[in-house]
Amino acid sequence: MPTSTRRARERANTRARIIEAALHVLETEGVAALTIRRIATDVEYSAPVVYQHFANKDALVLELVAHGHRLMLTEMREATQEPDPDRRMMRIASEYVRFAGEHPHLYQVMNAPVVDADERRRVAEPAIVVLKELLTAWSAAHDVVLADMDQACEILWGTLYGIASLGYLGNVGNDRARRLAEQALRAILLGWRTEAPVNHRPTSS
DSSP, rough: OOOHHHHHHHHHHHHHHHHHHHHHHHHHHHOOGOOOHHHHHHOOHHHHHHHHHOSSSHHHHHHHHHHHHHHHHHHHHHTTTOOHHHHHHHHHHHHHHHHHSSSSSHHHHSSSTTTTTHHHHHHHHHHHHHHHHHHHHHHTTTTTTOOOOHHHHHHHHHHHHHHHHHHHSSSOHHHHHHHHHHHHHHHHHHHHHOOOOOOOOOOOO
16 A cells, blocks of 8 residues: 555544544533643644644534534435435435434524524535425425525524524424424425415406
8 A cells, every 4th residue: 555545544544433433522521621631632642733734613613513514404304215206305304403403502502593503504505405406305395486495495404503502502302303393394385385376367347
């Protein structure tokens, strides 16, 4: 194996170990416990080694946020395998809230101002694209015209975020939060389906 290839692989492995250790600290102790020194100790590296991969704590947290969105995206893509468009949307709602309940500290950081808003939007974009694709397929299946697809996605995303927050904060529990998310999404979709179109007819002279 060429020396450059071996070094690249070693560097990738080191980065992966750092991310794994940081994720463990975040998930078990919260973001306050996440420091470069702590991660260096946990992976038995010196702090300068960690800094070779992440310039500071903010860069490390951003990587964890991106990791969280990749995990969420994987689960959302599994939900797309559901053939029925309505059940597919309900499954998305349930899986979103379940993810928040299973990864409360990670989910909180994914939506917290500790990460720049533009960066949060960038790493969340692939999941938003999947939601938009699902909503587009749902609207086509029911012959529903959504005038502003971006706004419709924001309504759904915001609804799920709010209910998921109730779940991971322990206010209602994750199981109930998942049911509430399905009910809320069902009500929104039903409203869009039953909303009467406005017909403009010429007035008689």
